[in-house]
Amino acid sequence: MNAAKPPIRRAIGLMSGTSLDGVDVALIETDGEVIAGFGPTGYRAYTADERAVLARALDEAGGLTDRAARPPALAEAEAVVTRAHADAVAAFLVESGLTRADIEVIGFHGQTVLHRPALGLTVQLGDGAALARAIGIKVVHDLRAADVAAGGQGAPLVPVFHRAIARMAGIAPPLAILNIGGVANVTFIFSDESMLAFDTGPGNALIDDLLRERLGLPYDDAGAIGARGSPEEPLIDWLMRHPYFAATPPKSLDRNWFSHRMVGHLDTPDAAATLTAFTLRSITAALDHAREKPARWIVAGGGARNTALCEALGQHLQTRLTRAEAAGWSGDHLEAQAFAYLAMRALRGLPITYPGTTGVAAPMTGGVLAEPDAEEGNLPEN
Ligand SMILES: Nc1ncnc2c1ncn2[C@@H]1O[C@H](COP(=O)(O)OP(=O)(O)OP(=O)(O)O)[C@@H](O)[C@H]1O
Numbered sequence: 001m002n003a004a005k006p007p008i009r010r011a012i013g014l015m016s017g018t019s020l021d022g023v024d025v026a027l028i029e030t031d032g033e034v035i036a037g038f039g040p041t042g043y044r045a046y047t048a049d050e051r052a053v054l055a056r057a058l059d060e061a062g063g064l065t066d067r068a069a070r071p072p073a074l075a076e077a078e079a080v081v082t083r084a085h086a087d088a089v090a091a092f093l094v095e096s097g098l099t100r101a102d103i104e105v106i107g108f109h110g111q112t113v114l115h116r117p118a119l120g121l122t123v124q125l126g127d128g129a130a131l132a133r134a135i136g137i138k139v140v141h142d143l144r145a146a147d148v149a150a151g152g153q154g155a156p157l158v159p160v161f162h163r164a165i166a167r168m169a170g171i172a173p174p175l176a177i178l179n180i181g182g183v184a185n186v187t188f189i190f191s192d193e194s195m196l197a198f199d200t201g202p203g204n205a206l207i208d209d210l211l212r213e214r215l216g217l218p219y220d221d222a223g224a225i226g227a228r229g230s231p232e233e234p235l236i237d238w239l240m241r242h243p244y245f246a247a248t249p250p251k252s253l254d255r256n257w258f259s260h261r262m263v264g265h266l267d268t269p270d271a272a273a274t275l276t277a278f279t280l281r282s283i284t285a286a287l288d289h290a291r292e293k294p295a296r297w298i299v300a301g302g303g304a305r306n307t308a309l310c311e312a313l314g315q316h317l318q319t320r321l322t323r324a325e326a327a328g329w330s331g332d333h334l335e336a337q338a339f340a341y342l343a344m345r346a347l348r349g350l351p352i353t354y355p356g357t358t359g360v361a362a363p364m365t366g367g368v369l370a371e372p373d374a375e376e377g378n379l380p381e382n
């Protein structure tokens, strides 16, 4: 007997990435398998004060040994994150002319402040139950925890979404989808549609940290400052000897494993050039782990706007490199869309992580469901 096919419904995804810039909001139409359409998108920037609270929490979180612990700096940041996300959803619904009854579920990533999967620790700030109550819509949150508890990396989570949008766009594998955010991650989709995904290394976070500290700038626009300098190659060679790069994937990175301070001795253009070249080298090194060379690379995330980095990448990878927009996707909202998709999959008990994406032993679902008017409960196991 055929079970009734689940209906296509609207889901909203919310992502606050490692760059700490703001909350991305995106709507998709999906049944948890097929993506029937992309809807409107939105963005709610953090204020300078909010960013400062989040940055303090990021510093403090390094000392956590219990993922549920909320010392004062983290409790304050969690309240900021939850409030900013509630504001973001409220504004998004008004702007897009939708009501909460139009939305089946919200996928709420929260703000990662610590990620040490080997110690069973991954902490995303954000109170899913409070968000569900505040906005009156079901919320799926804490999407990394079950995977980590089962021995997985808990990251990256976007690969199953990458595969779905590649299918939707009719892009034949082998291909690579690269996200350059604060941290960079890649999904290789091989000819048999199996996936291998992992964090390649730092993306923009170190470059941002450097320019914020030295020049008060949020980022290196188009990579222009780095393009004026020369990378210190021996330093990059040394950094590339970090065991992370040789480790067999799946693997994931904590944003704070590397610091912009390692280029503290260089002038700003050379320091930016060195950090940019480090990002470039670590992305290129990812290819060593792919059993099949992608015919095409698609680049998303804010780092796709670093034209100097992307031009150099195209040369190094010697493959066609296109921006997500060329495939009909939104490079800036891909992750938020992914969390909408993951929430719908979780709601329907479908797997969100796989041996090839997080190293978990078998495909598994995840997330915690918070009902607007009920206590939160674990989602069904697949
Ligand atoms: N015009 C630009 N030129 C260069 N870099 C840019 C530009 N615009 C944005 N960026 C970079 O993109 C970053 C934001 O990217 P994005 O929103 O994809 O990251 P994130 O989602 O916070 O991180 P992650 O994917 O690691 O969670 C900025 O911090 C900046 O470094």
Ligand SMILES: CC(=O)N[C@H]1[C@@H]2OC[C@@H](O2)[C@@H](O)[C@@H]1O[C@H](C)C(=O)O
Binding pocket: 017, 018, 112, 114, 115, 122, 154, 155, 156, 157, 158, 159, 181, 182, 183, 184, 185, 199, 252, 253, 335
């Ligand atoms: C622990 C954590 O929050 N990791 C983020 C981070 O930002 C990029 C990269 O590192 C990726 O592994 C992940 O986010 C994306 C959305 C993911 O899980 O796919």
